[in-house]
Amino acid sequence: MSIDLNKIKNRIVYLIRANYKTIFLWILIIIFIKVAFHFHIHKSIITAVVLVFGIVGHAFTGLLGLISYIPVVGPMIVHIISLPLFFLINGLTYIATILFLRRKGGKKDIVISRSLTNALLIGIIIGFILGKLF
Numbered sequence: 001m002s003i004d005l006n007k008i009k010n011r012i013v014y015l016i017r018a019n020y021k022t023i024f025l026w027i028l029i030i031i032f033i034k035v036a037f038h039f040h041i042h043k044s045i046i047t048a049v050v051l052v053f054g055i056v057g058h059a060f061t062g063l064l065g066l067i068s069y070i071p072v073v074g075p076m077i078v079h080i081i082s083l084p085l086f087f088l089i090n091g092l093t094y095i096a097t098i099l100f101l102r103r104k105g106g107k108k109d110i111v112i113s114r115s116l117t118n119a120l121l122i123g124i125i126i127g128f129i130l131g132k133l134f
Contacts, residue, residue, distance in 0.1 A: 015069060022062030029053060061131075086124060093117040 016023065029050055036046045054060045064081065068074045097110050 019062065019066060021057075022059065022066060025053070025057045025059045026063065029059060065131075082128070086121065089117070089124075090121060 033046060064078050068078045097114065100110055
């Protein structure tokens with residue numbers, strides 16, 4: 001069984017061309033972190049800048065997309081990372097619901113907040129599915 005190096009090279013070139021924005025953004029983030037540590041900038045400022053660039057530039061989503069290209073283990077890693085976020089959002093709404101019941105007791109407001117949370121979670125699922133399709 002021989003390995004076709006030309007086929008592997010073509011796949012790597014395609015991967016880079018398809019994801020050049022994400023790769024470029026992560027290179028910029030890494031360079032910024034190295035320069036910021038060199039000039040002894042406070043860690044909270046570095047974290048805030050990386051979070052802003054990561055969220056605005058979709059760097060974290062792109063990184064998960066790049067991780068999912070790894071055969072066999074890539075999709076499992078992405079599911080392990082993304083599923084706890086889903087559980088965290090749902091758990092926080094349950095905690096907020098319990099606290100809100102103790103404070104005010106407004107059942108109508110709780111139903112509205114749970115409906116909005118469920119709509120958010122369904123939106124995350126739909127976005128995840130559409131992201132996989134396109």
